[in-house]
Amino acid sequence: MNNLLPGLPLVESPLFPALKEGWGLSAEEERIANDLHDKGYAVFQFPDDELDNRTHRIRQNLEPLFKVDFATPNSDKTVGERRVQDAWRFDEDVRAIAGNHLVIDLLSKLYGRKAFPFQTLNFPVGTQQEAHTDFVHFSSLPERFMCGVWLAMEDISSDSGPLFYYPGSHKWPAMTNALVGRRGTDVSLESAQDPYGPAWQALCDVYGAQPETFLARKGQALIWCANLLHGGSRQNDPRLTRWSQVTHYYFDDCIYYTPAFSDEALGQLHLRELVAISDGEKRPNLYLGEKLVAKTAPPQKAGRHYSPLRWLAANLRQRAQRTGSI
Secondary structure (H helix, E strand, C coil), X not given: XXXXXXXXXXXXXXXXXXXXXXXXXXXXXXXXHHHHHHHCEEEEECCCCCHHHHHHHHHHHHHHHHCCCCCCCCCCCCCCCCCEECHHHCCHHHHHHHCCHHHHHXXXXXXXXXXXXXXXXXXXXXXXXXXECHHHCCEEECCCCEEEEEEECCCCCCCCCCEEECCCHHHCCCCCHHHHCCCCCCCCCCCCCHHHHHHHHHHHHHHCCCCEEECCCCCEEEEEEXXXXXXXXXXXXXXXXXXXXXXXXXXXXXXXXXXXXXXXXXXXXXXXXXXXXXXXXXXXXXXXCEECCCCCCCCECCEEEECHHHHHHHHHHHHHHHHCCC
């Protein structure tokens, strides 16, 4: 059947059961697609024959950055930095994992648009982070064209702060500032996700949702949808490590922005200016194939505010000039 809802990722579309029949999926790809559609996450074996060597080199290269005594078995591994962002800029193995073409091809097939990696996070221990969705940090117009891939670089035990998630929570309402009754622009936040915590907890309570933990084996990876509620469990044994890498992916032909610092109803979007890790090329903000011509306020935080109304007016003027109307 034709995809009459191209503004939704294929795996999140209500037409998914009929659409998937024409994708030419292998049995493994269909399993992953079904899990993403039904549960909001899917586990798979990361497709890299060099993964053992890569993870060894990454640990050697990144260990000094965390200022932790990794050599002593009984030392507290949680006392230093918990993550390094965008190590792909200086570590070729981090870049290779993020830009794995088989993963990119899989995500592109499942979402219906070409995927590209734009951010990496490398962790030596668990985050112990409260439940949250990536949607408030990374979103798109159309919505939900973002996902994360978490890779275990060692076997993960229940005492080392494993990843947890709420299956099916990706189908809950996506948190926006309008939804929780606050303004996102011209306000300061210590944490972009703090304003939404009570609402997420209320949804868990109403649905009776219970978290599941991912006791991953080395080389296993987990894809999760943008609106899946997830976090990091308490680390019961501070002597343990939990080496992992997260890569965040967007998809082509979208507007990329941060909802936590935006007011969509007012046309105020905190845009992201992105470079694809896989090829080093910029990925412009696009709407139905057209590049945004933004007259914006000065940059703030990781992006910039942008008014679609201004963009529309600018584009109408440009079109009129091209056709000789003005």
